[in-house]
Amino acid sequence: MIEAINLTKRFGNLTAVDGISFQVDEGEVFGLLGPNGAGKTTTVRMLCCLISKSGGEARIAGYEVGKDPDSLEIRRLIGLVPDNVGLYDDLSAYDNLDFYGKLYECTEEKRKANIQRLLTMLGLWEKKDVLVGTFSKGMKQKLAIARALVHDPKVLFMDEPTANLDPESSKTVRDFILDLKKEKRTIFLNTHNLDEAQRICDRIGILNIKLVAVGTPQDLERSLSxxxxxxxxxxxxxxxxxxxxxxxxxxxxxxxxxxxxxxxxxxxxxxxxxxxxxxxxxxxxxxxxxxxxxxxxxxxxxxxxxx
Amino acid sequence: MKLSKSWVIAAKDFRTFRKKRNVISSLIVVPLIVAILIPLVISFAGHRNGQNGIPATELLTLLPAFAFFYVMIAAYIPTPIASYTIIGEKVEKSLEPLLATPTTDGEILLGKGIAAFLPSLAAVLGGSALFMAVMDLVTRSKIGYYYFPNWNTAAVMFLLAPLAILFSVELNVIVSSRVSDVRTSQQLGALTVLPFAALYVSGELNLVDLGSLSNLLIIAGVLLVVDILLFFVSRATFRREEILTKWK
CATH class of the missing domain: 3.30.70.100 (Alpha-Beta Plaits)
Known part of the structure; x- marks a missing residue:
């Protein structure tokens, strides 16, 4: 579903991502683990066609990242939970999701059904008409996940979805990701939370500008020591x-x-x-x-x- | 490019603006003050020393210039709203999820443009309608007929004012893409009024006859060309990569 070959990103003289190669199968949860500045967000932004790549190739569902008509197709079939939730504080939870549903050209019927299903699953249905500006961090994070799923994407990219959340909210978000895993969605998860990666991911890549290891959590544990x-x-x-x-x-x-x-x-x-x-x-x-x-x-x- | 997507973006912005008191007040206050203040000045001016106010002949040279005042307002009024449409997204960090949707740069920019254009146009037309009505009430006794509306003011309101709004929106989009806070954007954006202020002053100094329909149409033609060029410049200025990696 996701394939990267020698993917590279440079900002001037600075190499942010250096020739990484990996493959993520359909229905797999792939975690990218790495410290701050390792290139995790840059990798996700390249794969989501938000920024250009400096070298290498990447494909999502057969569509080539960085190629103009393909980029729109890629953005149609992915969902992104960015590291900053970026919700509209002056709109209600429902209106935030409805806006994105419209941009993905979902029918009104599909939008209504998906919004109700997602907000109910995340425990936010009762707050659907409340302005997002009044939400807690955890609620906003859950809403950002719902936003990324409003059009039923095949691939979900999540950039540190539990960062800065309290333990209870983190657990809710993690449990929700595990529910999505049961739905056989392909999930690409950026995190620096090792416990989270171990619990959720089928395979993990360790990134520090270069991809230094890829494998199941068990394989990685065995591989070195x-x-x-x-x-x-x-x-x-x-x-x-x-x-x-x-x-x-x-x-x-x-x-x-x-x-x-x-x-x-x-x-x-x-x-x-x-x-x-x-x-x-x-x-x-x-x-x-x-x-x-x-x-x-x-x-x-x-x-x-x-x- | 799908107009429906641009409209979705514009509709979202309309809903957001409704809750921004400073944006709403900037749309209403200036056209309203001008609509009431200028007729009041005309009404009370020239009454000293037993004079009977401004003579009809002078009024007929002043009124077209006053109508052109609304072109200046048209150039100024979209600044707060246009700055907010882009910088507001920057401040709320909502551009990344928006850019991740299957929406093109052109659709986003057009949506932002519509969001700034339509309320500004409504404010200018509403304000100018009020101005013309009040001015007619104040000046009819002097000049013997209702001066407004006429073909010149129609050209000003329905041709020059929309083109001036478009000019301002596009320049503001360009400025907003380059600066990182709303205040700086608004201060720079407000400079869009300068070329129109220069024209107004030229009219007052009798360097340009703003009462001539053909002159107004020439100005409109030049503005149209500038607006088309600015559209391409604003599209080129709106760079996703820079927005995501350099905007803080």
Whole structure:
């Protein structure tokens, strides 16, 4: 549904996005994770045909980004929740949505039905005639999401939809995105909230001007640090540690009687570890396999590209 | 380019303006004051030392120039509203979602233009109708007939005034695309009145005969050409990328 090949954006001498390539399938929720200034908003603006690209190619539903007649088609089939909600404070919630419905040339019947459905889903139907200027940040954010969906777009771009929201509003917005995911809509989500990305996204791209990694949250967790086997022994004796050092293991840290062993393939390596411990006279109390968190991966990748 | 989309944008702006007291008052106050003040001045002037007011012959040279005053008003009046249509979107940060819709730059600009043009035209025509009615009441006894309406004022009100409004709207769109706050935009936009003020002064100094229909039509022709050129300039000035990346 969304395809970017070597997509680049330069503002004068400054490269904001540097040759990124990725693909988002229909019905997939793709998250773009990155620090401030990483190029997330610029990427979304290029894909939404709001700003030109300096190089590379991008396509949405087969339409080419940056090509004039295609740009209008792209804008017809996408919805955008920008980082600034940009609602009209002097209009009511209903009138804000109705205005956009008209610009997308939805029929009156479709507009009415969609506005009622969306405002009801987001808990704003009772406030439909209230001026948006009186809304809280959370309500405005929900309304901005409704606005992006008023014409039933195939692809939804969301630029930090939960930024600056209180925890309750963030949860409402996240739950709504999960509902949209069930509807098999293609969603492109910009965020720097790792927890949000992990909970919502099927795949994540980590962006820091360049795209440094793409994969499922689980793949990313495994990709860099691998996994760890945590073994609690009755006693971490010198004999046990000496026996483990004979094995081709990545690293071993000892904390009291707990050993944390870096393993690339725990399913195969753990049997040899257990055998070595038992042969050295060790008594195993518990064994756990853990992965490094997405946060570890993200920080490691971002710091690596920063340096 | 779809006119229906421009109309949707204009209709939205009309609804927004209705709640902006400063925009509404700027539309009403100036034409109203001029419509009442000038006839009052004419009515009370020239009564000192037992004189019987302004003589009829002088009135007949003054009245066409006063009618031209409404062209100046036409050039001034769209400034607050035209500045607001673009800068207002800038301030509310609502341009990004608007630009993300399948709407072309031409449709957006035309919508903004209609939103500024129609209320201004209504205000100028309403104000000038009142001015002509009051002026007729004040001057009929002197000149023996109702001076207004006539072909000259028809040319002024239905040709020159709309073209002057269009001129002002387009210049204001250009200015609004370049500055970032409403006040600066309005101050620069108000300068659109200068060429018309120069014409008015030329009329008062008898350098240009503003009572001549053919002169008014020539001025209208020149203004039409300028308006067409300004339309292309305003379209070229309205650059999406700059709006999104440079407007703060």
């Amino acid at each position: 691998g996994r760890k086997t945590v073994i609690t022994l009755k006693e971490a004796s010198k004999e046990v540690l000496a026996a483990l050092k004979q094995l081709p293991l990545e690293d071993i840290t000892v904390d009291g009687n707990t050993l944390t062993i870096g393993v690339s393939n725990p399913e195969e390596q753990n049997a040899a570890i257990m055998e070595a411990i038992v042969k050295a006279g060790g008594q195993v109390i518990s064994v756990n396999i853990t992965s490094s968190s997405l946060e570890d991966v993200y920080l490691k990748l971002v710091r690596r590209t920063d340096s």
